Structures are given as structure tokens and as C-alpha cells.
Amino acid sequence: MLLLITNSFDTTADLLVARLGSAAVFRFNFDVWQDYQFELADDGPGFADPTGRTVRASEIAKVLWRKPRSRIPFRPAALTDEDRYYDQEVWYALREIVNLLWLDGKIVLAEPFAELRAGKFVQMRAARQFFQVPPYQFRRGWPSRFAPDEPTVVKSLTMEPVEEEDRKVLFTTRVADADLAPECPWMVQRLVDAFKDVTVAFVRDRLFAFELDRTVFRDRHIDWRELPAESRPSGWRPHLPPAEFSDAVFGFMAAMGLHFGRLDFLLETDGYYFLEVNTNGEWAWLDADGRHGLLPKVVEEIAPHTALHSIPVRRSGTAA
Numbered sequence: 001m002l003l004l005i006t007n008s009f010d011t012t013a014d015l016l017v018a019r020l021g022s023a024a025v026f027r028f029n030f031d032v033w034q035d036y037q038f039e040l041a042d043d044g045p046g047f048a049d050p051t052g053r054t055v056r057a058s059e060i061a062k063v064l065w066r067k068p069r070s071r072i073p074f075r076p077a078a079l080t081d082e083d084r085y086y087d088q089e090v091w092y093a094l095r096e097i098v099n100l101l102w103l104d105g106k107i108v109l110a111e112p113f114a115e116l117r118a119g120k121f122v123q124m125r126a127a128r129q130f131f132q133v134p135p136y137q138f139r140r141g142w143p144s145r146f147a148p149d150e151p152t153v154v155k156s157l158t159m160e161p162v163e164e165e166d167r168k169v170l171f172t173t174r175v176a177d178a179d180l181a182p183e184c185p186w187m188v189q190r191l192v193d194a195f196k197d198v199t200v201a202f203v204r205d206r207l208f209a210f211e212l213d214r215t216v217f218r219d220r221h222i223d224w225r226e227l228p229a230e231s232r233p234s235g236w237r238p239h240l241p242p243a244e245f246s247d248a249v250f251g252f253m254a255a256m257g258l259h260f261g262r263l264d265f266l267l268e269t270d271g272y273y274f275l276e277v278n279t280n281g282e283w284a285w286l287d288a289d290g291r292h293g294l295l296p297k298v299v300e301e302i303a304p305h306t307a308l309h310s311i312p313v314r315r316s317g318t319a320a
Contacts, residue, residue: 001059002304003047003106005098006066007031012284013066019290019299026055030068033090044104045097061304063101065112067280068094105310109204109260109301114279117314118256120157123277126255130248131265131274136189141182151191152177192273194266198239200249201283201294204259204301204309207249208294210286211239211267238292245272253277259311 001024006013008029017025028036028047037048044057070087098112124133137145138157146152156170180186197212212235241249249263252274262281266273287294300306 001026001055001061002302003028003055003060003063003101004066005030005063005068005094007068010066012282015284015288015295016064016299016302019295020303024304026053026060028068030091030094031071033087038093040093040097040100044100057101057104060101060106062108062302062308063098063106064108064302065098065110065280102311102313105308105313107311108309109298109311110280111258111260111311114258118258118277118279120276123256124274127252127274129255130252131272132270133274134190134192136187138185138187140185144177144188146177146188146190148178150177151193152188153191154180155187155189157187192266192268194268194273196239196267198241198265198267198272199236199286200241200263200265201281201286202249202253202258202261202263202277203294203297206293206297207246208287208292208297209239209241210236210292212236236286241272257312257314259309 002020004013004016004025004027006027006029008031010029013027017027026047026049028038028049035050039046046054046056048054070091095112098107101107102112121138124136127133135145152175153172154170154175155172159169162168162170174191175188177188180188195213195215197214199210199212201208201210252263253259253261256277258277258279261277261279262283263277264275266275283294283298286292290296301309
């Protein structure tokens with residue numbers, strides 16, 4: 001059986017369960033852990049879902065770590081100190097369950113907590129060996145590294161809400177660097193006035209590239225996610241990258257030690273510019289019906305009865 005560790009509101013997980021068949025998957029939704037029964041003992045973990053369906057360690061062939069998260073940050077006023085304590089106890093145990101199953105060679109594709117060892121700045125250092133990377137500076141109160149007339153953008157490292165009440169976030173935004181308040185921390189990067197967004201879903205030994213035409217909105221917005229739904233471009237289309245670019249993606253992912261990720265690039269007249277790799281990035285919206293091969297490939301990798309390609313254990317820290 002595949003142990004799918006996720007949340008109750010994960011549409012990608014819904015799609016995977018539909019493709020695999022519910023009999024092949026045991027889904028543990030961490031945000032509603034109160035609905036489950038579970039244990040962790042000498043012989044490994046065991047789970048029972050709200051329907052009474054169970055799974056033991058010996059029945060788990062593979063484990064896929066989606067993006068489990070607590071509901072506590074989204075409803076802090078409704079919870080007691082006791083609720084928070086229990087939540088953290090279960091979160092600790094879940095991390096250890098993942099570590100133990102990792103040691104057993106059962107974790108596939110997405111590396112749990114990879115962002116802790118492979119964040120944006122580590123990525124950009126590694127990416128310079130393979131791609132063009134726009135110059136950047138994270139600063140507070142430090143002199144700017146950009147020329148006064150150099151076009152720049154600011155972006156969020158965390159996508160934490162800027163305004164909590166409305167859950168507003170800072171998308172990539174064009175700015176005059178000199179206008180940034182020095183007392184605030186800023187992630188500043190040179191503007192790349194690209195004509196295409198390119199995103200690459202990397203699935204162990206294959207990549208699937210898609211493109212989005214920026215020319216219809218780049219005069220108004222830098223980040224396509226900021227566009228109102230009704231005025232967004234018609235959609236992402238398959239992108240055929242040159243062989244040297246594909247080779248560079250494979251080289252970069254090997255250097256990062258990642259089996260899975262969604263890499264974001266900007267395509268300019270002088271080539272591709274690396275932005276980041278989301279080590280557990282969303283991908284299903286690129287191929288929801290499977291016609292481009294991405295969905296079938298992910299299903300093949302995580303299916304409990306196909307070949308197991310487990311993520312290597314990192315002795316310096318697994319699911320830290």
C-alpha cells in the first residue's frame with residue numbers, strides 16, 4: 001500500500017488517489033489527525049482511518065510526503081494551549097514515523113523537509129553552475145548592490161501573508177530599488193523582462209516542461225499569479241527545451257540530490273534564467289488529465305506494486 005501523508009484539502013492528493021484506486025492508498029490527513037487512531041511502537045507505525053481501515057508498517061510499500069500542515073495557524077483563537085500541545089506531540093511523532101520509513105527505504109519522489117537544506121539561496125549557488133541566475137541581494141539597512149537605473153523586483157522568500165486578516169501576500173513586484181525602506185528586510189533581484197515563463201516538473205528520471213506566454217501581461221504585472229482569474233493567459237502549454245537545457249536540469253537536480261521538484265525559469269532572448277526549484281511543488285494543474293505524461297509518470301513512481309526508487313537517506317539529518 002502507498003502511505004500518502006497530506007491534508008484533507010489537497011486536490012493533488014485527491015487526483016492521485018483517484019488514479020491509483022483507494023484500495024492501493026492509505027491517506028493520513030495531518031490537519032485532521034483527531035479523526036484517526038495511530039501508534040508508533042518497536043515494530044513501526046500503525047494507522048486507522050475514520051472508516052476503520054488500517055495499515056501497519058509491514059503493509060506500507062512506499063510513502064509519499066505531500067505538504068501536511070497544521071490548522072492551528074489558520075484558527076489560533078479557537079484553540080486552547082492543550083490543543084497546541086497535542087498538535088505538536090503528533091507532529092513530532094509523524095516526523096519520526098517518516099524518518100523510520102525513510103531508513104527502511106520507503107520514501108519516494110518528494111524529500112520531506114528538503115527546503116530546510118535546499119532553500120532558495122543554496123539553490124541559486126548551485127544553479128550558477130548550470131544556468132543564468134539573476135543577481136540578487138537580501139538586505140536590511142545595507143547599501144544596495146544595484147545601479148540607480150538598474151530594473152529590479154522584490155519578492156517574498158516565504159509567501160507569508162503581509163496582511164493577516166485578508167491573507168494578502170507579496171508577489172514578485174517591480175520596484176525602484178532606491179525607494180525601498182532601509183529598515184525593512186527585502187529580497188531584491190534584477191528584473192528579467194522575459195517573454196515566457198517556463199516551469200519544469202522533474203520526476204526522478206524524466207522532466208516535463210511547460211511554458212506560459214508573458215507578452216500579454218508583462219507590461220502590467222511581473223508575476224502571473226497576481227493576475228485576476230478572468231484576465232489570466234489561456235494556459236500553460238508543453239515546452240520543448242533544447243537538449244543542453246534538459247541536461248542542465250538533470251545536472252542541477254543531481255547536484256541538489258533531489259528526485260522531484262518543480263523548477264521555475266524565465267526565458268529571455270539570451271536564454272533561460274533560473275528562479276527556484278520548489279522541492280515539493282504543485283504540478284497536477286499542468287497535466288490534470290494525464291495527456292502530457294506527467295500524471296502517469298508520477299502515478300508509476302508512487303504505485304505500491306511498481307519498482308521502488310527510494311530517496312537516499314541523508315545521515316546528517318532526514319526529516320529534521
